[in-house]
Amino acid sequence: MQQLTGQDASFLYAETPNAPMHVGSVGIYDQSGVTGGSLRFKQILDYNAERLHLAPITRRRLVRVPGDVDHPYWVEDKDFDLEYHIRHIALPEPGDWRQLYILASRILARPLDLTRPAWETYYVEGLSNCEGIPPNCFAVISKTHHCAIDGASGVTLFALLHDITPVPQRITPPDKPWRGEAIPSDSELLARAATNNFTQPLRMMEAVLRAIPANQRFAAAARETRTQPMPVPRTRFNRPVSPHRVIGFRRFALDDIKAIRKTVPGATVNDVAVAIVGGALRNYLSAKQELPADALVAMAPINVRDPSDKSVGNQVAAMLISTASNVADPRERLGTVQRSSEQSKTLANAIGAKQMTDAMKFVPGSLMVIGNRFASEFGLLQYQQSPYNVTITNVPGPQMKLYSMGAELVTMFGFGPLTESVGLIFPVSSYCGEFAVSFTCCREMMPDPEHMEVAIAESFAELRALAP
Numbered sequence: 001m002q003q004l005t006g007q008d009a010s011f012l013y014a015e016t017p018n019a020p021m022h023v024g025s026v027g028i029y030d031q032s033g034v035t036g037g038s039l040r041f042k043q044i045l046d047y048n049a050e051r052l053h054l055a056p057i058t059r060r061r062l063v064r065v066p067g068d069v070d071h072p073y074w075v076e077d078k079d080f081d082l083e084y085h086i087r088h089i090a091l092p093e094p095g096d097w098r099q100l101y102i103l104a105s106r107i108l109a110r111p112l113d114l115t116r117p118a119w120e121t122y123y124v125e126g127l128s129n130c131e132g133i134p135p136n137c138f139a140v141i142s143k144t145h146h147c148a149i150d151g152a153s154g155v156t157l158f159a160l161l162h163d164i165t166p167v168p169q170r171i172t173p174p175d176k177p178w179r180g181e182a183i184p185s186d187s188e189l190l191a192r193a194a195t196n197n198f199t200q201p202l203r204m205m206e207a208v209l210r211a212i213p214a215n216q217r218f219a220a221a222a223r224e225t226r227t228q229p230m231p232v233p234r235t236r237f238n239r240p241v242s243p244h245r246v247i248g249f250r251r252f253a254l255d256d257i258k259a260i261r262k263t264v265p266g267a268t269v270n271d272v273a274v275a276i277v278g279g280a281l282r283n284y285l286s287a288k289q290e291l292p293a294d295a296l297v298a299m300a301p302i303n304v305r306d307p308s309d310k311s312v313g314n315q316v317a318a319m320l321i322s323t324a325s326n327v328a329d330p331r332e333r334l335g336t337v338q339r340s341s342e343q344s345k346t347l348a349n350a351i352g353a354k355q356m357t358d359a360m361k362f363v364p365g366s367l368m369v370i371g372n373r374f375a376s377e378f379g380l381l382q383y384q385q386s387p388y389n390v391t392i393t394n395v396p397g398p399q400m401k402l403y404s405m406g407a408e409l410v411t412m413f414g415f416g417p418l419t420e421s422v423g424l425i426f427p428v429s430s431y432c433g434e435f436a437v438s439f440t441c442c443r444e445m446m447p448d449p450e451h452m453e454v455a456i457a458e459s460f461a462e463l464r465a466l467a468p
Contacts, residue, residue: 002074009071011146018243020111021417024143026104029407030134033166039405041088044123047405049082053174054160057148061117066186070193077117078180085119091126101247104141108415109245118145133410146417162402230322233292237424238386241442246449249413249438250456257435259467267338270394273428275334276437277392278323279459284452295326296389319344320388330462391425401432413438
């Protein structure tokens with residue numbers, strides 16, 4: 001039995017019926033090299049079964065403490081059923097991108113059953129008419145609750161389920177056979193909570209003492225960089241979300257992104273991603289005559305884990321960046337993003353990774369749950385001013401070809417959770433020389449996702465024209 005950290009648990013507490021908190025991806029695989037030309041469901045089950053011990057989180061379920069008076073626990077699920085978590089389905093003809101998007105959006109919109117391990121994977125056959133990929137491909141739509149993984153640990157988990165050659169590597173079996181655990185009783189959980197809460201004031205005092213110098217460093221950095229609070233305009237993406245979702249993506253050559261980066265001194269690949277999104281937001285909102293005078297503000301998660309740490313779970317902080325959506329010139333837009341990003345990094349470094357992840361340890365789960373339910377049920381969220389407009393998360397992926405059961409991974413893109421007042425997220429990823437900018441949005445806020453895909457492509461083209 002392992003207790004969730006405060007940050008892991010916060011994603012559980014933040015979940016509402018209209019805003020489930022899971023992350024995931026869509027991968028497209030070419031199975032032309034597979035023996036027989038296609039995979040069988042038994043092959044899929046056997047392949048995943050022999051690798052389960054490499055990712056223990058896949059067989060753990062959540063057990064919440066009564067009243068949420070303490071953070072939940074992971075318990076080895078003695079009723080684990082692999083066939084529940086892995087499903088094999090097919091698209092009807094013609095099997096195009098639109099059908100795949102609709103299917104993935106519906107899967108994404110449905111909350112996970114948290115009485116079981118918090119993940120599901122769908123193998124989708126019938127991709128016969130998707131422009132830009134070979135025929136006879138299949139898709140893998142996977143989703144995992146955010147309380148179990150963040151972007152960086154998700155990449156680690158993803159790598160464990162793949163090979164770097166078409167021939168699958170031999171997996172060493174576990175030293176001991178896996179066994180489930182009995183669900184702890186309410187009295188046992190409350191007893192553990194009493195012990196933890198008894199020592200909580202001491203740990204909180206330690207965190208407060210660490211926070212004092214961090215706040216001083218932050219104030220000094222803010223003065224040095226002359227950082228001013230960014231106004232956050234109201235947009236169609238900043239109201240209570242519906243339970244329905246839309247997704248989409250565009251992919252570009254990673255070399256083109258690196259070429260764009262060199263057009264502005266000091267710019268990074270992440271800055272280019274934000275500038276592409278800023279231009280896309282400008283194009284999309286301008287077409288609807290809704291472009292605000294102030295730039296939309298993006299929240300960008302920061303991976304604060306040690307590079308040697310391969311554990312799952314969440315170790316992220318956040319910084320706010322201007323998308324420069326109010327800047328017409330693409331070079332000036334990228335420059336504005338670069339300066340905003342540099343200021344945010346300076347402030348984040350001044351605070352320190354430890355202090356940025358400390359706060360959630362001491363927020364009582366029961367208060368967060370009650371607060372979210374109260375605000376959702378009584379319609380208070382429509383009056384809430386979000387501190388940012390959209391989320392942009394950039395997770396670098398592997399740059400070599402990957403294979404699953406002999407099928408080559410052709411392309412992939414991510415999707416992410418929405419919050420009750422931020423209905424648009426842009427997951428950005430890279431794989432094998434490709435750079436994918438995807439989005440997940442509330443369907444009521446974006447009834448025309450194909451227009452956002454066009455807006456992303458147009459924004460990229462403006463920036464690419466700057467580079468030789």
